[in-house]
Amino acid sequence: MPRPSPVLNRAAALAPALLxxxxxxxxxxxxxxxxxxxxxAAVSANAGAPREQLAREIDDLFTLPGLGETRAVVxxxxxxxxxxxxxxxxxxxxxxxxxxxxxxxxxxxIGLLVAxxxxxxxxxxxxxxxxxxGDPRAExxxxxxxxxxxxxxxxxSGDPPYESxxxxxLFLDGRDNMAKWAEEQPLEAEPGAKFEYSSxxxxxxxxxxxxxxxxxxxxxxxxxxxADYLQLRLFGPLGMTSMVPEFDASGTLxxxxxxxxxxxxxAKFGEFLRRxxxxxxxxxxxxxxxxxxxxxxxxxxxxxxFQIWLNRPLPEGExxxxxxxxxxxxxxxxxxxxxxxxxxxxxxxxxxxxLGHSDDKERPPMLQQAADVLxxxxxx
Numbered sequence: 001m002p003r004p005s006p007v008l009n010r011a012a013a014l015a016p017a018l019l020x021x022x023x024x025x026x027x028x029x030x031x032x033x034x035x036x037x038x039x040x041a042a043v044s045a046n047a048g049a050p051r052e053q054l055a056r057e058i059d060d061l062f063t064l065p066g067l068g069e070t071r072a073v074v075x076x077x078x079x080x081x082x083x084x085x086x087x088x089x090x091x092x093x094x095x096x097x098x099x100x101x102x103x104x105x106x107x108x109x110i111g112l113l114v115a116x117x118x119x120x121x122x123x124x125x126x127x128x129x130x131x132x133x134g135d136p137r138a139e140x141x142x143x144x145x146x147x148x149x150x151x152x153x154x155x156x157s158g159d160p161p162y163e164s165x166x167x168x169x170l171f172l173d174g175r176d177n178m179a180k181w182a183e184e185q186p187l188e189a190e191p192g193a194k195f196e197y198s199s200x201x202x203x204x205x206x207x208x209x210x211x212x213x214x215x216x217x218x219x220x221x222x223x224x225x226x227a228d229y230l231q232l233r234l235f236g237p238l239g240m241t242s243m244v245p246e247f248d249a250s251g252t253l254x255x256x257x258x259x260x261x262x263x264x265x266x267a268k269f270g271e272f273l274r275r276x277x278x279x280x281x282x283x284x285x286x287x288x289x290x291x292x293x294x295x296x297x298x299x300x301x302x303x304x305x306f307q308i309w310l311n312r313p314l315p316e317g318e319x320x321x322x323x324x325x326x327x328x329x330x331x332x333x334x335x336x337x338x339x340x341x342x343x344x345x346x347x348x349x350x351x352x353x354x355l356g357h358s359d360d361k362e363r364p365p366m367l368q369q370a371a372d373v374l375x376x377x378x379x380x
Contacts, residue, residue, distance in 0.1 A: 035059055042085035048077035048350075049376035057373045058083055061354065067366040068339055068358025072096065072263035076271055076351040077377060079280075084264070087356075095242055095260040096355045099336030102245075103202045104294075105234075105269070106255035107146055107307035109209050109226075111277075111290035112233050114142075118212040121146075126208060129183050139191045142208070145201050146306040147298040151189040154182065154198035166199045170257070177250040179207030195301035202256030202307060210252060222251030237279040238272055240265040257337070263353050270334070270342040270351035295332045309333045326371040328379060339363055343370060348377040 035052070039059040043051050054075075061070045062085065071090045075083040086094070098105070113119045119126070121142050130137035137152070144150045154165040165185070168174055174181025182200035189196075206226070214225040227245060235243045242265045246258035261269075272279065273294075277286040294306040303312040303321070311322045311331035322333055328347040335341055339358035344351050352373055358366045 032056075039085070042073075043083045044081055046080065047075070047082040048080070049082070054083060054373070054376055057369070057376065058085055061366070061369050061373070062087060064365075064369065066362060067369060068362035069356045070354060070366075071356040072353065073355075073373075074263045074267040074351075074353040075373065076267050078349045079271065082350075086263075092262060092264060093242070095244060095262060096266070096340070097336075098259040098261070098266075098334075099257050099338065099340050100199065101266070101334040101336040101340050101342060102254070102259040103199075103256055103307040104273075104334045104342075105230075105245075105259060106202050106205050106209075106253070107294055108234060108286055108290075109230060109253075109255070110142065110146065110205055111286045111294070111306075112229075113209055113212050115287050115290065119208065125204075126211065127183050127204065129180075136187055137191070141191070142205075144192050145205050145208075146294075147195075147301070148197050148201055148304060148307075149192050149195050149298060149300050150198075150201055150204075151187045151191040151194060152182075152196075152198070152201070153185045153188040154196055154200040166256075169200050169203065170254075176248065177252070178203045178248045178254065179250070179252045183207070193300065195298065195304065197304075199256030203252060203254065205307075206253035206255030209255075219247075219249060219251030223247045226253050234285060237281070237283060237285055238265075238268050239280070240268055263355055266334075266342050266355070267351055267353045270344045270353065273332070274344045274346050274349070274351055295330075305332070309335050323367060323371045326368075327374050331374075339366060341367075341370065343374065345374060345377070347379050348374065349380050350374060350377045 035055055040055050042058060043055045047054050058073050061073055071087045073085050110119065114121055119142060123141060124138050125140050125142050125145055140150045169178045169181050182204050210222040210226050213229055214221050240261060242262040244260040246254045248254055273291060276288040276291045277284055279285050294308055295310060296305055297310055297312060298304050303310045303314055309321055309332060311324045311327055311329050313324045314320055321335060328345055330347045331343065331345040333341055333343045339356050341354045352370060354370055
């Protein structure tokens with residue numbers, strides 16, 4: 001799919017910033033400062049894209065006004081490290097919080113358990129509380145949960161914030177047993193009918209995973225069962241040595257928001273998804289068909305799959321979290337609070353990790369700048 005020039009797109013998306021940089025000479029093109037040696041050194045000799053242009057586009061992620069604070073960028077092209085850069089105070093050993101990027105790890109955990117025969121995708125979700133006679137929540141399936149269409153009354157954001165389901169679960173009355181709190185919520189829609197993005201839903205999935213791995217209700221046993229399984233079946237084979245998942249007081253993985261890893265390890269996970277579930281060794285860790293299901297649009301939300309965002313157009317007026325007009329529609333993304341992104345473009349054979357801090361106003365232009373980086377890579 002042909003895409004507009006990165007320069008033209010950046011000019012459109014970042015017009016205010018470029019005007020500031022242009023100074024007082026109206027109509028005069030902005031004078032760009034020369035790239036530093038550090039900016040050039042961040043790009044490898046075999047980057048798969050014009051080295052100077054790639055260094056410039058990555059430098060803009062770190063230096064242009066109005067984009068927020070970029071703390072880490074890693075680009076993997078055709079399976080090789082193309083670029084890696086950090087802001088002062090951060091580096092290859094820094095563990096960055098996932099926020100909602102954790103949801104995609106949770107989806108892979110569920111896929112491993114389905115492949116092992118411990119869970120069934122379209123059977124009623126094995127939540128004991130929902131299996132009582134006459135409980136309408138018994139109609140909720142794992143597929144519904146993975147696609148954020150359980151129908152449960154979960155409100156991700158609230159005004160005031162302390163009224164949101166996410167905040168109450170993570171920090172207030174649900175914090176000691178997050179899954180129990182999330183599972184107790186009633187239905188507000190028929191299961192399967194309505195998309196409702198929800199960190200609570202991901203914690204329910206994590207609770208289901210723990211119960212599939214151990215019959216024990218001991219918090220320590222639950223923590224150990226899930227942590228050991230993830231290490232043996234996923235993090236170890238991928239070489240993700242920095243990964244630290246967090247658990248609540250009941251031993252449930254906080255699968256919607258709290259995992260920590262280096263930028264390199266987040267890139268390794270993105271590459272694992274791009275390779276459809278294969279480790280660098282070639283070992284198939286999770287079935288290819290599971291990854292394909294993860295990146296298939298939900299029947300009620302075109303840009304969402306199994307706990308992952310898809311680069312698909314939305315009806316006019318709806319907020320677009322990615323850029324379907326600027327990158328292949330096969331691109332998908334792990335997205336976390338305040339600007340954490342693992343952007344995976346199988347068609348371009350590229351994974352781009354951007355970690356940092358961007359508020360609501362800063363994220364759209366920052367994403368356009370990330371699109372400029374990706375636009376340097378041709379479709380394969």
